[in-house]
Amino acid sequence: MENVLSILFCLSLFYVVVTSRVKAYVTVLRFQGIILSVLLVIPFIYNFSIFGIILPATLLLVKVFLIPGYINKVILDLDIKRRIEPPIQQMIFLPLVIATMIIVFLASSILSKITELDVIPFASGFSAIIIGIYLIIFRRKLIIHVCGFLILENGIFLFGTAVASELPMMIELGTLLDIFVVVFLMGIALNRIRGTFAGFEATHLGRLKD
Amino acid sequence: MLEFSIFILIPLASAGLCYLIKNLRVQYAISLFVSTIHLGLSLAVFLGLHHTLLPTFFGVDSLSKFFILILSNVYFWVVLVSYSYLKRPVMPRAEEGKRFYFMLLNFYLAANSAAMLSSHFGMYWVAAEATTLSVAPLIYFYRNEESLEAMWKYLFLVSIGIAFAFIGILLLTLSAKGTSLAGGQLFFWEFIRKAGQLNPIWLKASFVFIFVGLSTKIGIAPMHSGDIDATSNAPSPIAALMSGSLRLTALLGVLRIFQIIRPTSSFEFAKTLLIIGALLSLFVAFVFMFRVNNYKRLLAYSSVEHLGLISLGLGIGGLAFVGALYHAIYNSITKVVLFLMAGNIHSRFKSREVDKIRSVLNVLPKTGWLFILAFMAISGIPPLGIFFSEIKIFEGILFSDKPYLLAVVMFFLLFIFVNMGKIIFTMLYKKGDDDKLQSGVEKFELTHFVAIVLLILLVAIAVAAPDKVNLNIIDIAKDFGVKL
Numbered sequence: 001m002e003n004v005l006s007i008l009f010c011l012s013l014f015y016v017v018v019t020s021r022v023k024a025y026v027t028v029l030r031f032q033g034i035i036l037s038v039l040l041v042i043p044f045i046y047n048f049s050i051f052g053i054i055l056p057a058t059l060l061l062v063k064v065f066l067i068p069g070y071i072n073k074v075i076l077d078l079d080i081k082r083r084i085e086p087p088i089q090q091m092i093f094l095p096l097v098i099a100t101m102i103i104v105f106l107a108s109s110i111l112s113k114i115t116e117l118d119v120i121p122f123a124s125g126f127s128a129i130i131i132g133i134y135l136i137i138f139r140r141k142l143i144i145h146v147c148g149f150l151i152l153e154n155g156i157f158l159f160g161t162a163v164a165s166e167l168p169m170m171i172e173l174g175t176l177l178d179i180f181v182v183v184f185l186m187g188i189a190l191n192r193i194r195g196t197f198a199g200f201e202a203t204h205l206g207r208l209k210d
Numbered sequence: 211m212l213e214f215s216i217f218i219l220i221p222l223a224s225a226g227l228c229y230l231i232k233n234l235r236v237q238y239a240i241s242l243f244v245s246t247i248h249l250g251l252s253l254a255v256f257l258g259l260h261h262t263l264l265p266t267f268f269g270v271d272s273l274s275k276f277f278i279l280i281l282s283n284v285y286f287w288v289v290l291v292s293y294s295y296l297k298r299p300v301m302p303r304a305e306e307g308k309r310f311y312f313m314l315l316n317f318y319l320a321a322n323s324a325a326m327l328s329s330h331f332g333m334y335w336v337a338a339e340a341t342t343l344s345v346a347p348l349i350y351f352y353r354n355e356e357s358l359e360a361m362w363k364y365l366f367l368v369s370i371g372i373a374f375a376f377i378g379i380l381l382l383t384l385s386a387k388g389t390s391l392a393g394g395q396l397f398f399w400e401f402i403r404k405a406g407q408l409n410p411i412w413l414k415a416s417f418v419f420i421f422v423g424l425s426t427k428i429g430i431a432p433m434h435s436g437d438i439d440a441t442s443n444a445p446s447p448i449a450a451l452m453s454g455s456l457r458l459t460a461l462l463g464v465l466r467i468f469q470i471i472r473p474t475s476s477f478e479f480a481k482t483l484l485i486i487g488a489l490l491s492l493f494v495a496f497v498f499m500f501r502v503n504n505y506k507r508l509l510a511y512s513s514v515e516h517l518g519l520i521s522l523g524l525g526i527g528g529l530a531f532v533g534a535l536y537h538a539i540y541n542s543i544t545k546v547v548l549f550l551m552a553g554n555i556h557s558r559f560k561s562r563e564v565d566k567i568r569s570v571l572n573v574l575p576k577t578g579w580l581f582i583l584a585f586m587a588i589s590g591i592p593p594l595g596i597f598f599s600e601i602k603i604f605e606g607i608l609f610s611d612k613p614y615l616l617a618v619v620m621f622f623l624l625f626i627f628v629n630m631g632k633i634i635f636t637m638l639y640k641k642g643d644d645d646k647l648q649s650g651v652e653k654f655e656l657t658h659f660v661a662i663v664l665l666i667l668l669v670a671i672a673v674a675a676p677d678k679v680n681l682n683i684i685d686i687a688k689d690f691g692v693k694l
Contacts, residue, residue, distance in 0.1 A: 115387050115409060129377065136370070142362075149369065156376055163380045167332045168395070171267075174336035175376075181343050182369050189350075189362050196355050205359045208439045210502050 001042060002161070005035050006124040009158060010101070013131050016151065017097045020084050022075055025147040026068045032128075032154045033063030039161055055169050062176045067150065067183050074187045075143060078194050084141050093138060100134075101127045121162035128155025140201040142193065146186050153179055213262045216251045217278070217323040220244055225316035237312040238293040244316060245282075245289040248323070252282035257678055269329035269399070272685035273469075276535065277462055278326045280542050284454035285319055287546055287660050288447045294656045295447055298557050300352070307351040318344040318451070325459050331379045331396040334463055335372065341459055342368045342427070345452060349444040360443035367436030371426030375463065378419030382467070385412030401470045414476045420467045421483060427460035429514045430487040430521060431494040441510040442562070446553025449506065453513045453549065454542035461520065461538075468524065472691050484525030485615070491518025492622040499629035504562045505555070508633055509548050512588060515626055516541040522619065523603040530606025531692045533599045535683045540587075540595030543668050547584040547661045551577050554657055555637070564633055568642025574652045578638050580661045585634050587668055589627050595668040 012028045012035075019025070040056035074080075101123075108123035132152025136145045160167075167175075193204070224244045228237045254260040255270060256279045262270045292315070296308050321344055325337035342365065350361040379396065386392050389407035391400060401408070425433040429441075437457075441449045464484075471480045495515035502508050516537065523534025554577040559567050571578035587594035607616045671679065687694060 111411075114411060115384060117384065117387075133370075145366065149366070149373075152370070152373055156373060156380070159377065160380050163384045168267075171330070171332035171336055175332075175339075178336060178339040178343065182339075182365065185343065185346055185365055186362075189358065189365065192350075192353075192358050193362065196358055205362065207356055208359055208363070208443070210498055210504075210507060 002039060002118060003120040005039055006121040006158065009035050009154075010124045010127060013101075013128055013151070014094075014097070016135070016147075017094055017131065018090050020090070022080060022082050022084060022141070022143060023072075025144065026072050026075070029068045029071070029147060029150055029154075030064050032151070033060065033068070036063060036154060036157050036161075039158070055172055058173060058176060062180050063154070066180060070183060070187055071143070071146065074190055078190060080141070080143055084139060084144060093134070097131055097134065100130050104130065118162045121158055125155045125157070125159025125162055128152065128158065131155075140203060142190060142202060145202065146183060146190075149186075150179075150183065211263075211265075213251060213255070213260070214264050214268065216247055217327060218320050221248065221316045221320035221323065225313050225320065228313040228316055229310075232309070234296060234308060234312075235293070238289075241289050241292070241312045241316055244319070245286045248319065249282040249286045252279045255279075256682065264327060267330040267333040268324070268327045270327060271399075272682050272689060273462070273465060274326050276682055276686060277458055277538075278323060280458060280539060281319075281322055281326060281455040284451060284542050284546055285315075285322075287664065288451045288454075289315060291550060291657050291660055292447050295445065295553065301354070303353040304351060307353060310347060311351070314344050314348050315451075318348075322455065322459050326462060329398055331382065331398070331466070334466070335376055335379060338375075338424075338427070338459060338463060339369070339372050341456060342372065345440075345444075345448070345456060348448045349440045351445045351448065352443070357443045360439040364436045364440035367433070368426050371423040371433060374423030375420045376423075378416045378421075378423060378467070381412050381416035381419060382408075382470075385409040385416060398466050398470070405470050405473045408470070408474060410474060410476045413471060413474060414479055417467050417471055417476070417480050418483065421464050421480075421487065424460040424463050425487060428457050428464070428521075429491070429510075429517050431490040431514060431518070434491065434494060434514050438507060438510045438514065441513065442504060442506040446506075446549045446556065449509070449552075450546040450549035453509070453545040457513065457517055458538055458542065461517070465524070469690055481525045481527065484521050485612075488518040488520075488522035488525060489615075489618065491515065491521070492619060492626075496622040496625050499626050499633075502633070503564050505564055505567065505633065505637060506549075506552055506562050508564075508630060509545070509552060512548075512626075512630065513541075513545060515623075516545075516588070519600070519603060519619075522615075523606060526603075526606050526610045526612070526615075527692055528606045528610060529694065530603045530610065531690065532683055532687055532694065533602025533604075533606055535686060536599035536602060537596065539671065539679075540599050540668060543664050544584055544587045544594075544596060547580065547664050548588060550657045550661055551581040551584060554655070555581070564637055567637040568640050570638045576652050576654060576658050580658060580665070581634070582638065583665055584661070585630070587665065589630070590623075593669050593673055594665070595672040598672045 009032060012031050016025060016028050037056045037060040040059060044052050104127045105123040108119050112119045129152050132148045132155060135148030221244055224240050227240055231237055255262055256275050296311060318341060321337050321340035325334055325341060328334040328337055346361050346365040349364055350357050385408040391404050394400065426436055429437040441452050444452065468480055471477055491514050495511045498511050502511060520534045520537050523530040523537060554574060555567060555570055556562060558574055587596055590597045590600045604616055607613060
């Protein structure tokens with residue numbers, strides 16, 4: 001089951017790479033949030049406890065409703081152009097992403113011989129981390145950078161479930177809160193950037209240098 | 211529970227109060243009170259007068275005692291001068307920033323104390339990220355284009371850096387698979403005790419991710435750029451706070467994983483990585499000192515240089531390790547003085563560009579002289595602190611297995627000193643065309659008082675070398691298995 005969900009997660013990454021609609025990013029974020037929440041719920045299907053359900057519920061709330069909802073609001077409020085003009089073509093970006101994924105999956109399967117780990121969630125998580133960074137590097141729009149950062153965070157989360165580390169609930173909630181506040185502050189900053197720079201692209205941010 | 215309240219809960223509560231209370235003077239009084247008891251308790255804990263008992267996920271050891279005292283000290287002086295700083299005239303749009311200033315400062319104190327006292331990697335991560343969140347809006351205090359860009363870059367780069375550190379923490383869990391640590395909690399002390407069992411490949415990967423990730427916050431090259439922009443565009447007290455304490459909070463995270471890696475076969479790898487980061491930082495400071503034209507950026511590069519020196523000392527080990535810890539104290543104190551004086555210059559000349567600042571010694575004699583003294587301190591002129599810590603670091607390098615590094619370091623430091631001196635003395639002595647600025651006698655302000663006290667403190671610690679400080683540093687060195 002974890003493997004199926006991880007593969008769905010990978011497919012969502014491909015969608016992000018080929019789409020040129022800003023809104024599609026928000027949809028993908030919601031979709032990934034649902035996958036991660038389901039992944040957290042699976043252990044409780046046979047062994048239900050009210051206490052254990054708090055974390056998946058919070059994750060669902062933050063990653064499926066609050067953050068994507070907030071980003072949607074920012075896009076609407078700021079009237080960001082709905083299409084992105086990528087500085088590198090989709091046809092170059094997609095092979096790059098596929099090549100990266102192949103390398104990550106091969107490397108993970110080699111590493112799984114040293115340590116026991118779930119190859120598919122591990123590699124999917126790591127791919128998302130790298131693709132998040134690609135989005136930040138190869139896209140100009142700042143709102144896409146925020147989405148890239150969130151995809152990276154989702155990747156880390158999936159990666160974490162593969163590593164099977166069980167952080168205490170309080171700390172997991174703390175990390176979720178931190179991420180939410182980061183996005184919130186980025187939203188406020190974007191709002192100000194519109195007023196100050198009259199644009200939302202990274203090329204506008206070039207004043208500070210030596 | 212009392213100490214937990216004073217270190218974390220009361221600052222949090224006072225952040226809430228500062229949000230509710232609109233009067234700036236009351237906010238200041240509350241913050242000053244909180245910072246005073248925080249400093250008092252940190253001092254008591256450091257001197258061993260108070261035995262601390264903290265809840266799960268928190269704990270005190272010689273390293274956290276040392277770092278929290280540095281934080282408390284810097285924070286106290288920064289809060290003390292903040293009110294007079296906020297009273298200075300600013301652009302009307304910056305007025306809005308004042309409302310949240312003390313709230314964010316208190317939140318910063320709570321988050322930073324939590325990071326320093328945490329005994330669990332997860333807790334450390336949450337708290338370290340919270341410090342970024344509290345500082346980012348403070349960088350945007352002036353509400354202008356530069357500060358907005360600086361805030362965006364800082365928030366973004368550091369958040370990604372911290373995300374990398376989180377990957378490092380997950381890899382650390384992976385390194386514990388199949389050992390008695392598997393499935394347990396990520397407590398530092400448990401990992402340190404059983405470090406020998408960890409899988410070396412994952413441990414190395416974990417160190418790389420944590421070090422590179424936290425470098426964005428420490429300001430180690432090549433991840434330093436967000437930090438430079440932030441420090442140079444934040445208001446001076448905040449820049450002092452960042453250079454004096456926030457960088458060390460991130461360094462603490464690196465030290466924790468460094469402590470875990472020490473008894474393992476991967477130790478040499480970690481040391482090499484620290485040394486490479488350090489040399490790159492010195493190189494970056496060396497290069498940019500030639501071309502920098504903004505005195506606050508100059509000071510920010512100086513922070514990169516000194517954090518580089520600290521990392522170098524930690525990486526070399528032995529006496530250099532002890533020197534690096536002393537350097538952390540001296541650098542934090544000196545940076546507060548430098549940034550506060552730079553703030554005075556900025557509020558008079560309304561510019562951060564070196565070319566627009568002339569004859570500071572005539573226009574602002576008190577600030578000018580204190581700036582010279584602080585510059586001498588940061589350059590390692592005796593008896594001002596840094597001289598002694600640098601000597602220890604250099605001696606450590608000389609007697610290590612890599613003595614040739616000393617030549618490289620000396621070369622970089624010499625040029626950094628010459629270029630920094632050239633810029634600062636031009637600002638202080640060179641006569642300007644504008645005579646309007648020449649008139650007037652500078653009033654003795656609170657910032658001058660604080661600068662004098664801190665410079666005296668710098669000399670006092672260096673010359674008197676209090677036993678408690680020395681013993682604590684020796685204890686830290688012992689925890690890290692450093693042979694002296």
